[in-house]
Amino acid sequence: MAKQVRWLSDEEWARIEPLLPRGRKGAHRVDDRRVISGIVHMLKSGARWRDCPPEFGPYTTVYNRFNRWSRQGLWLQMFEALTGHNGIFDGAAIDATHVKAHRSAAGAKGGPSPKR
Template sequence: MGKQLYWLSESEWKRIEPLLPRGRRGAHRVDDRRVISGIMHMLRSGARWRDCPPDYGPYTTIYNRFNRWSRQGVWSNIFYALTGSTGRVGTMSIDATHIKAHRSAAGAKGGTSSRRSAARAAGAPPKSTR
């Protein structure tokens, strides 16, 4: 069974290449097209970054580039150039309802009981004397 790798087409690459950050200091940057293809593959597959196929390069490079460009807002421009939408949702709803409960609140038996039944307690002599 062959790998199903994703590679940017020539037309997709021409649309996003002008949007990429340029003139950064530091180490020489690896092939942008390969890294972006790896990021798109990982986003589409939903797998862990560690499971990135080695054809795209080291998974740490793929993750670091995605993380850095996410903080800089580069991805919204790239997604808009590729799809015509930024992928942002206008409204969201988050339910943060929670209830604190004791660990034995699930109904399990809590141990031995020293209480007598009502029928036995009615006919028994009082426990204390006057």
Template sequence: MADLFWLSDTQWAVIEPFMPKNQPGPERNDDRQVISGIIHVLKTGCRWCDCPPEYGPPTTVYNRFNRWSRRGFWKAMLAALVKAGWNGEANAIDATYVRAHRSAQGGKGGPRRKRSVLRVVARPPRSMRSSTSWAARRSSF
């Protein structure tokens, strides 16, 4: 696939010192491959389960992103990139361009006004009490 993202050698040289080493357990997927998959998901906005198989199993890509986020890996890596002279200029997308699912829209009808407690207490009653008692009405049937 031509539209896959892969880290360059210079990018990997900056990131590699932050990677965990000598991890226990079975043979791990290549960290460079997994980070490329994480960046692909974040750039394209696809779901984790739709991550292309060239990056490894989608669960591995997601679990490593989660684990590294909790350990502060991304903050340390970005700090190192800034220290190495990376220009971290922000990129923004106009909200009119971003597509959202139908259910992501706001509530219908605009904001609702809350009634003041004073208005509720001070308002006239909405209905009138019957002047006849229940027993008197019952006997008329």
């Protein structure tokens, strides 16, 4: 028997289930909750989609749903349903606290010249 791996609690699932698309024609639909768990697992692990564990369904299904739902803006809606915030901010600032420099950037070959 395959183990059940779920990233979402029953309460979280109840919040996002109404947002998911229904009524698509085609092959038998793999369980959305299992696929979402697979997507979260793959994003957290950073592995290739092809390396998705079989407990989450076919890797092509996991990738295709992630890609399709991204284009539809569904992930932002799910995020807002779970957190109460849409994750979009008015502005952002990027700051670098250091800049890499070559080891000889401080002076010419041989070090600083003597003062006269």
